[in-house]
Structures are given as C-alpha cells and as structure tokens.
Amino acid sequence: MNKKLPKWWPFAAIGLVAVIILAGALFMFSGKEIMPSAGGSGQAEELEGYEVITIQVKSDGFYPDQIEVKQGVPTKINFRKDTSLTCITDVVSKDLDMLKYLEKGDNYYTVDTTLDPGSYSFNCGMYMYYGNITVI
Ligand SMILES: [Cu+2]
Structure with a gap:
C-alpha cells in the first residue's frame, strides 16, 4: 500500500486511458462507416400514401x-x-x-x-x- 509508485505513473495511467478511449472512438467510427447505409439520418420517414x-x-x-x-x-x-x-x-x-x-x-x-x-x-x-x- 505504501509502496511508492514511480513518478511517471499518473502519466502512464492517463496515457493508457487515452489510448483506450481513442481505440473505442475509432471502433465506433469505423462501425458506423461499415454499416450498410442505414439511412444516415436515422429517423424513419413516413412514406405511407406517398x-x-x-x-x-x-x-x-x-x-x-x-x-x-x-x-x-x-x-x-x-x-x-x-x-x-x-x-x-x-x-x-x-x-x-x-x-x-x-x-x-x-x-x-x-x-x-x-x-x-x-x-x-x-x-x-x-x-x-x-x-x-x-x-x-
Ligand atoms: Cu458542385
């Protein structure tokens, strides 16, 4: 518990978190691009009767x-x-x-x-x- 962590530890931790977030963002972004043209705008258009x-x-x-x-x-x-x-x-x-x-x-x-x-x-x-x- 009292064992001292190296001085650079906080930076390493922040760096690691940043990498994880970035990877997550990249994954979501590419996932969106790969998705077969789901309409883009998202909202379903009312086409009945048109x-x-x-x-x-x-x-x-x-x-x-x-x-x-x-x-x-x-x-x-x-x-x-x-x-x-x-x-x-x-x-x-x-x-x-x-x-x-x-x-x-x-x-x-x-x-x-x-x-x-x-x-x-x-x-x-x-x-x-x-x-x-x-x-x-
Ligand atoms: Cu033009």
Missing part, C-alpha cells in the same frame, strides 16, 4: 435530372446519395423555395400538392448541376 420518386445524387449530377409529379398527388422526392464522393452537399430550388442539406443515404423532400402545373428547377448548392421537376 408516391416516391428517387433521384440519385452522383458525383456528376442528378439521375434522372427530369422528373414529373402529378398535381395533387402526395409525392416525396428521395434525393438518394450513396456516395460521399460528390460536391453536391445540398439541393437548392428558388422555384420551390427549397434548401435541403443532403445526408448520405435517403433524403426525402415532400412536394407541395398545391403547386401549379409547370416547371420547377432545382440545382446543387454550387449551381453546377441542374434538374427539373415538371408538375402535370
């Missing part, structure tokens, strides 16, 4: 970049982002007054059912890639 149109967000734009939405039909657009290797971090639409940050995975945008028929354009936050929603 028409869902998926637009893939890729490194070189939106696929497809032209979609049609029927007026009055509850519709959600899923901006599906399967890669981080794209500069498209958000979708912007002046026409729709929309600004949406894109998480990795599914990103649902609910279309206003009262939109007038017509053409509504959207683009990436950098105004590099464009797409169009036609309400019919």
